[in-house]
Amino acid sequence: MSNLSFRQQIFLLLAEKIDQERSIQSLYHIMTGKKSSQTIQDIKWYRLTNYFYIFPYWKESDFIKEAEELLRNHFFSTRDSRVCITEKGRRQNAVFLADYEWPLLFNGWQYGRSGPVFWKRLALYVQCISHSLAGNRTFLPVFEDPGVQQWLKTVWPKNKNEKLAAAEEMFRELHNCLQWLSPLDAVLITYRLSGSGYTGLTFQQLALLVQKDTDECYFRFQAAVHYLLEQAGYSKQLNRIAADLVQTSMLTNTTKKTLRYLNQNYSLYDIAFQRKLKTSTIEDHIVEIASEQADFPLEQYVSSKNQQLILYHSRRMQTMRLKAIKEAVQEEDIDYFSIRLTLAYYGGHHGNTR
Structure with a gap:
């Protein structure tokens, strides 16, 4: 297969951006604009707002067929369910990028809806x-x-x-x-x-x-x-x-409710109780808030020392995979929530983990 469809080409560009970090399904959720906590984290951590909501109409069945076609033709492979760009895929991307004139602006995260x-x-x-x-x-x-x-x-x-x-x-x-x-x-x-x-x-x-x-x-x-x-x-x-269309806050509605409780000094556990939600769900909301707010009080959740450790190992290994970072900092007894929160804060609009 020498000529890729435009959708397949964008898939391949995105695959190279998150090489060996995320699953095929994650790519689908980014391109179709799924507003889940994981997808929001992905576009923030990997700087992928220009891929979010790019093809909201792409049916999952069609996506799977086209991804399988790329896989059969060795443009990418998989490892532990994660997408791994191949040399053939990298060459294809290089050829495409060499003469493609990108639009002046595309921000599906800010303007997609x-x-x-x-x-x-x-x-x-x-x-x-x-x-x-x-x-x-x-x-x-x-x-x-x-x-x-x-x-x-x-x-x-x-x-x-x-x-x-x-x-x-x-x-x-x-x-x-x-x-x-x-x-x-x-x-x-x-x-x-x-x-x-x-x-x-x-x-x-x-x-x-x-x-x-x-x-x-x-x-x-x-x-x-x-x-x-x-x-x-x-x-x-x-x-x-x-007028009234462009949102200054990109938080999901359920996260906005959690934020109101946080602003009233409710603890994470109290919010979960009041909202009758799992603690892990409230953690997702707090991670989302941290990625959007420059004045988020990160130190209340993660010490400065642990923040620096998390960022150090993320940069050293050039990864944002939670499991890899957790293994690197396990002697410090840093939990997954602390890692997610730190990456979200420094990977949002106000920091850089790269």
Whole structure:
């Protein structure tokens, strides 16, 4: 097999990133955006936010088939259920990376779930403004999402002059943003939009137009949407569309509940009792909090000495596998929770274990 699909190529790049550290299933959970404590830890520890939620639609049965195809063709092997990139796989990645032009921004962790809603709002807003100014009262909306349609009512211009001003401002803002993207990525955005006399293209139609893999078109389109979200704060119209979508805290809802108890000085065990959850589940939540908060009081859980030991052995062995680090620090009687918490804190937005 000489030509890989785009999905398989991304799989192989991710496999090299976590070589001999994680299972095939872990890769699947990262690329489809599973918000479990383990997956969140993985993307933080290995700096994989640009792979998280990259293919949310990838069915597990299809993923297994494509992974097995890569395995049969010796692009990677397995050891103790962990993915091990082969020399053939490394060469394939090197060839791909040598001339592939990455999008300006892709952050599935930050924008993976807000991006699609932002796009629905933007596309419906543009379509409705276009048809209204053309005098078209009857048309099929690009999205029939009740939440998005309700949002549109709250920002809809009151009269024709306001509509004209909004349309001109939107054009300028989009033009200013899209000129920083590659021509390909700008085309993927503009050709997806609908308006009076024009219907946006599907990803399949775009793939034929630009002669790219459909999955690659989807990836690059989402990357462009992420970039628009990133720039929304500098643009009046885009900022209105992005309002309330971008979360400042990426904690899961159940972890937010645990955080409220922590802020009231409840102990780990008291929180588990109050929430009727296992202690290990509350530990997962605390690890998630440590990875997100720069002011997390790590010393309350792990002494400075033990933190340094954990980081030293992680760097020395160039691994973040808990079992390997636990064996290296066993004489110090450091438990798994301390290791996870330390790696999470220094592997989040405020540290580096590498």
